[in-house]
Structures are given as C-alpha cells and as structure tokens.
Amino acid sequence: MAEKEHTIVPGQPGKCELEYTSIETISDTVSALRASFDVGTMRDVGFRKQQLRALLKGLREDKKDLLDAMYYDLHKSHDEGLYAEYNAVEFEIGQYLDNMDKWLKPNKNALAMEQPAFLLSKSEVRKEPLGVVVIIGAWNYPLRLMMLPAIGAIAAGNTVVLKPSELSPHTALAVESLVTRCMDESVVRVVQGGVTETTVLLKEKFDHYFYTGSGSVGKIVARAAAEHLSGITLELGGKSPAIVHADVSDLVPTATRIMWSKLANSGQTCVATDYLLVHRSVKDKLVPLLVEAVTGMYGKSPRESPDYGRIVNARHWNRIMDMLAATEGTQIAVTNDVPDESELYIPPIIVDGVRPDDALMNDELFGPILPIITYDTLDEAIGLVNSRDQPLSLYVFAKSDSAEAVLSHTRSGVATVNDTMFSLASQTNPFGGVGPSGVGRYHGKFSLDTFSHHRLIMKRPLWFPTPGVDSIRGPPFTGNANSWKTKLGRQLVYPRLWSLSDSVLGKLATLIPFWRLLATIPGFVRALIQSKPIVQCKNN
Numbered sequence: 001m002a003e004k005e006h007t008i009v010p011g012q013p014g015k016c017e018l019e020y021t022s023i024e025t026i027s028d029t030v031s032a033l034r035a036s037f038d039v040g041t042m043r044d045v046g047f048r049k050q051q052l053r054a055l056l057k058g059l060r061e062d063k064k065d066l067l068d069a070m071y072y073d074l075h076k077s078h079d080e081g082l083y084a085e086y087n088a089v090e091f092e093i094g095q096y097l098d099n100m101d102k103w104l105k106p107n108k109n110a111l112a113m114e115q116p117a118f119l120l121s122k123s124e125v126r127k128e129p130l131g132v133v134v135i136i137g138a139w140n141y142p143l144r145l146m147m148l149p150a151i152g153a154i155a156a157g158n159t160v161v162l163k164p165s166e167l168s169p170h171t172a173l174a175v176e177s178l179v180t181r182c183m184d185e186s187v188v189r190v191v192q193g194g195v196t197e198t199t200v201l202l203k204e205k206f207d208h209y210f211y212t213g214s215g216s217v218g219k220i221v222a223r224a225a226a227e228h229l230s231g232i233t234l235e236l237g238g239k240s241p242a243i244v245h246a247d248v249s250d251l252v253p254t255a256t257r258i259m260w261s262k263l264a265n266s267g268q269t270c271v272a273t274d275y276l277l278v279h280r281s282v283k284d285k286l287v288p289l290l291v292e293a294v295t296g297m298y299g300k301s302p303r304e305s306p307d308y309g310r311i312v313n314a315r316h317w318n319r320i321m322d323m324l325a326a327t328e329g330t331q332i333a334v335t336n337d338v339p340d341e342s343e344l345y346i347p348p349i350i351v352d353g354v355r356p357d358d359a360l361m362n363d364e365l366f367g368p369i370l371p372i373i374t375y376d377t378l379d380e381a382i383g384l385v386n387s388r389d390q391p392l393s394l395y396v397f398a399k400s401d402s403a404e405a406v407l408s409h410t411r412s413g414v415a416t417v418n419d420t421m422f423s424l425a426s427q428t429n430p431f432g433g434v435g436p437s438g439v440g441r442y443h444g445k446f447s448l449d450t451f452s453h454h455r456l457i458m459k460r461p462l463w464f465p466t467p468g469v470d471s472i473r474g475p476p477f478t479g480n481a482n483s484w485k486t487k488l489g490r491q492l493v494y495p496r497l498w499s500l501s502d503s504v505l506g507k508l509a510t511l512i513p514f515w516r517l518l519a520t521i522p523g524f525v526r527a528l529i530q531s532k533p534i535v536q537c538k539n540n
C-alpha cells in the first residue's frame, strides 16, 4: 500500500482514514464491470435513469456529510460547497432525467440529395455506450469532478470505475459511501488510492479514460489510453489570464469578479484568474478596488472568515510560498494576516510590477496570489497571452470591439467577457481545454457525447439499384463494355458540381433553390450520353 499524504485536515483536525483499495482486487473490479457491460446491464435506458434517481436520492440524504467532507478537506464553506459542487451535481442529474431520452435519440441525418447513389437509403447516427470507462478526479472540487462526468457516463450506458483524489480523503470516502450504498455495483465501483493504485488501475483496459488534474499526470493517462487505442478526455489546467483594458466600462464589478475567481477555494480552481494583465491607464484605479473586493468578501482577516479556504496540504502550501519568495514584484498590503503553515493558510496576496519572466509566471499558481502585469497596448497584452500555452480560460474586461479583438487573436479552452469562471457553471455548454489545457469537453449533453460512440447506421434496399445498375460499384472496370461505370459512377456518388467550376454560370447556380441538386444534372446527362447504354451491361 502506498504512503498516504493526508495527515493534515484543513477544516478540522480529525484524522480521516481513507482505506486504499488493495491492488490485487483492482483487476477483478474492472473485469466485473466489463462482464456486466457485456451482458447488457446498461442497455435499458430505464435502468440507467433508475440508477440516476437512486444517486439523486442518496446525494440528498448525504448532503450534510458531503458538505462536511469538503469542509474537512479544504475548509470549503458549506455555502461554497453547495453552489460550486453539490448544486451542480443535483442540477446535472435533473438535466439528464429531463432530457436524456431526447439526447439519446438517434440523429436522423438527411442523405445529400445531390448524391443519387443514396436514393431510397436511410441513415441515422446512434449514440452507443463505449464500454467500461474510468474517471479519475482531482482534489480541488472533489465532488463535482467525480460525479458530473459519472452522470454522463452512466446515462450514455457505460459501466464506470471512479477514482477520487486521495488528497481530499474525506470527500473520497463520502463519494464511495454514496455510490456503494445507492447504486448498483454492476454499474459503478470506486477504487481508492494514490499513485500506486492509480498506476495499477491504468494498466487495465478501459474504453475511455476521463482524467481531471495536472498535465504531467495527463500524459501518463494518455499513454495508458494509447496502449489500448482508447479515447481520452483530459481536463487539465494552466495559467488563465484576465485582461482589463483601458475602455472597461466599470472597474468596481471588474475588481469583484476577478478577486472572486482568485479567492474561491483559496485560488485552487482550474479556471481561477491566474494573473492579471491591466492597461496602464486604469491600473492605479483598479488596484485599490481589488483590495476592497477582498475585504468586502472575506473581511479584514480572511483567516477568521468561515468562507475562506485552506491550501490542500503542506506540499502545495510550500510550493506556493516558494514561488512567492522568488518573485521580484511588489506585494501590496491586502490584509494584516500572515501565511501560517500549521493551518495551511495563505492570505490573499496581490503582487504588482510583475514581469512576464517572473517566478510567479512560470507555472499555474493554484493559490490566492494575484500577479499584476501592466501593458500599454492591447497588442502587447495579446502577445503576452499568445507567448504562453493556451490557457483553460481567458477573461477580458473591455468594450465589445476590444474584447472581440482579444478573442479573435487568442486561443483558450473557454473565454468570458466581463466576468470570470461563470462559463464553468453553464451546464448547457461544453467545458474543456485546448492544447496543454485539455482534450475533449463535457457538462450536460456534451458529457453524453463524450461517453458515447456516434455510430452511423445506413439502411439500403437490396432491390435498388437493380442488379444491372448496381454492378457499377465493382470490377470489371476495363474494356469498352464497362467504360460507362466510371463515368456514371462518379455522377451517382460524387457528382461534379457546377459550383466546382469557376464559371459565372456556376456561381449563379448557387442562387437557385435546390441548386446543389440541379447542379448535378448536366454532368449526369453528359455522363449518360458519353457512356454506353446501361442495358449494355445486361448483355455482358
């Protein structure tokens, strides 16, 4: 059994003995879920719904335990635990129960009219389960990062292994208790553990690997998936910037929204504002407002605030303090509180005059420190963003033309204008990174897409085209008697469209209703004339 890292509990000094799964049993766990999938346990959508209803019931019964667990792990207040995690999970189950029949319906795609080969054929795209999937979660939002993907995976008809983060042991235990008590073990099972257990787990074959956490472990997960040529979703992080431009319309909500994202969960949020890029003309007005925003939310001593979180463990506390010690920027007094390792407490800290090559600008901060870089032109700010990896999120506070200039010249997983983090709460939109900030997306209907195979089913009549015409598909192609095949075959499957030619007539054709269909006719007629009559093939 691996060494456990959770000796200090930020919310309460009570020790949490999270029992790690014995590595000898991991393979059996996965095999059992595979056998369950193979016998068709998840085929019935009614059964999937019943499992989600059971999860909802258990979630409600365990509400206090779950909120307490997050408080013990991260000093996350019950209110923050509710709105950032519990409510999101409850809402997601509701969304699925309301919509999954509709979302699972096959898409009946029309076959292109201009491809005559598909006349009398039908096609649809069915969302089918992938098989057995593994969901590996991170510690910072330990309930939602486990349950939101799990809901989509189950609704899509997969069986699921959940692997909560060992760094939030209380919630890991609470999630296990919820799942094992309320849900069928033929549907979902929990593996607990650290690196050793996860390494053994990743040796198993899964049909999809869903991972939330750091990019370095993301690569390990991607390698494991590559061994089986299975799909991956990687929900990673990065340095998400907020740009405040000269033409921002109101600095007060701007300051509040930036500090809200910086300090929620003590800065340990994947879409927290990591650093601030501010135009020189508004910087001096914005900085005091940032300080005011802190005291407005957490009082003069955030340490005394029931709403202010703690750093998850001593390793991360020291990591953040080391970066702070190395900065060449200037710390601005925000509160009189000082960092305290015994409580894993770091107060909100704003660092001004930071240069792009400062120690605070190397890695994702994942703590309550806000570095400020001042810029003179929007191009300079855009250049700074583009000189780094694509972030998970990007925030821009500016009038719409400037905001659009930023959006159209940068890349990021998601982006929000005049706010922060809210994109994460929108469960009718896809959430995910790009490049080093992630692969794939989820939330709501998009989770269903992630955990499904979109299987094209095409149905064609055997009697059409008639055998003579149908012989067009295959050899022999050579000889005079068969020259009609290639000429007409092209027009049947991939007709030459007028629009492919640069003629004025071709361009005019695009103005006519059903032009694509009409556009095939001349080529079709030409091919008919050029080819020997089709009857000829019957005489062959």
Ligand code: NAD
Residues within 6 Å of the ligand: 136, 137, 138, 139, 140, 141, 145, 163, 164, 165, 166, 167, 193, 194, 195, 198, 199, 212, 213, 214, 215, 217, 220, 234, 235, 236, 237, 238, 269, 270, 271, 364, 366, 392, 433, 438
């Ligand atoms: P973590 O330490 O909890 O690790 C995540 C998971 O990986 C855990 O279950 C852990 O057991 C497992 N793991 C750790 N080391 C491993 C190894 N060597 N081999 C196999 N498995 C291993 O979380 P973390 O990595 O500290 O997460 C923080 C990062 O996650 C930040 O970068 C943050 O931005 C990102 N994050 C992203 C999202 C998102 O939705 N995109 C959400 C939360 C966090």
